[in-house]
Amino acid sequence: MIRIDCPYCGERDHAEFSYGGDATVEYPALDAPAEEWHDAVFLRENVRGVQRETWHHVNGCRMWLIVERDTVTHEIHSVQPAHGGMARSLNAHRGPEKPE
């Protein structure tokens, strides 16, 4: 079982979460050339090793998270709120982030 340390709820089994996908994909401007959209929608790095990815705590707080996870060992290296504003307000409550 993979355990994900949700910044809002604490450590939970991954069965509570739903995997989103590659968090490094950046969508281009709406009027960008079709090739740029093609690359963003269809092409993937498909990392073997540590990748940044999104997870949804769908059976918990329902927040989206950015997780750094090794795709070979399933070890989790970091978990952060996907939404920058939420991250800031969370840190304001908790104080500064712990050093890694």
Next chain:
Amino acid sequence: MTRFSAWSVFKAGLSGQKNWDRQWRDPEPRPEYDVVIVGAGLHGLATAYYLGKNHGAKNIAVLEKGWLGGGNAGRNTTIIRSNYMMPGNRQFYEHSLKLWENLSHDLNYNVMFSQRAHVSLFHSPAARDAAARRYNLMRLTGSDGEFWDLARLKKEIPHLNYNHARFPIIGAAVQPRAGNARHDAVAWGYARGADRQGVDIIQNCEVTGMEREGGKVVSLQTSRGSIGVKKVGLAVAGNSSRLWQMAGLGRLPIETHLLQAFVSEPIKPMLDQVVVYGVGGAHFYISQSDKGGMVFGGDLDWYKSYAQRGNLPLVQDVSECTTAILPCLSRVRLLRHWAGLMDMSMDGSPFICKTPLGNLYLNAGWNYGGFKATPASGWYFADLIANDRPDPTIGHFDLNRFSRGANIDERGAGPDPKLHG
């Protein structure tokens, strides 16, 4: 090497079946080959076999990082069918099924192909209508398809849960010519057949890099030294993106996910067909092996992974699917479960195509469905490599189809690889 026949088996019986020769050689790699296939899974071995058999190609090697058949080839649930709906898929998979029908004879190796019927249950009038449309389309390409009403289904498979299922079974769409084969035997049969034609199958030989010169691959770095190449075919399933990056070609429309499979302790014969269903978020398929084990599986583990091992939530999901449809199995013990690396593509369909490098060819993106595709995949990939152009049957399995807007999305799931089960 001995040709298998009733006589050869009888004769070997006189000496206790002890004097069979090796089924394939274990050669040292040569410094250069005309064609190198990377990956001794089913697709790589079948490609090498048809390169020799259909195209008279010589001086071929298949390089395998582990042992032949140790990847998805030996990990799948062995379902073979051609009940596809999209044009392009239908012709391809029907050709594959026809090759399966003669494969044991062609290879002189018993792949235990068993046309026991593929029975797809439906649980609502809407699902029945969708299946009717699909099976009518299949018949246009010459595939066989039937409808079984509840009375017929109960007669053929009496012990399904007809009484208190949350989604009651109302009938089934059936492909009688579909079924199973013994996956290891398919790998071994193709390996033996390829070896007989002089193909060097080199195991424990991992490709770790590629050297390019003027838009071509000139040599492969391997764990057993550098090997010069005239043409290279990639057939590495879940590792396609890695090889693609070794070739310096960037990103592919593929993600690697893990799929588990399960086998129970052996029990007496109780299920003659392949039974599948998908309803209410569940997805499940089951058949019984010749040894009596119930072989079954369901969905991916849902997160991207290169680990050839699965996780427990899926064990629970799949077990629930099993007992929902076959409550009589609830006390049967699970013997083993394992996982393989699926090359999930952006539209759920494969790639058998040329690449930006002149002498590099790609065979990938098989999702859950590459076992049934094996004979046709090897057939057309060999043809592509030999003639340097795709046969019209596979012309649409290219990498540019997304930019043409010509996705072949059988499920209509969109560009999210994990959804193309």
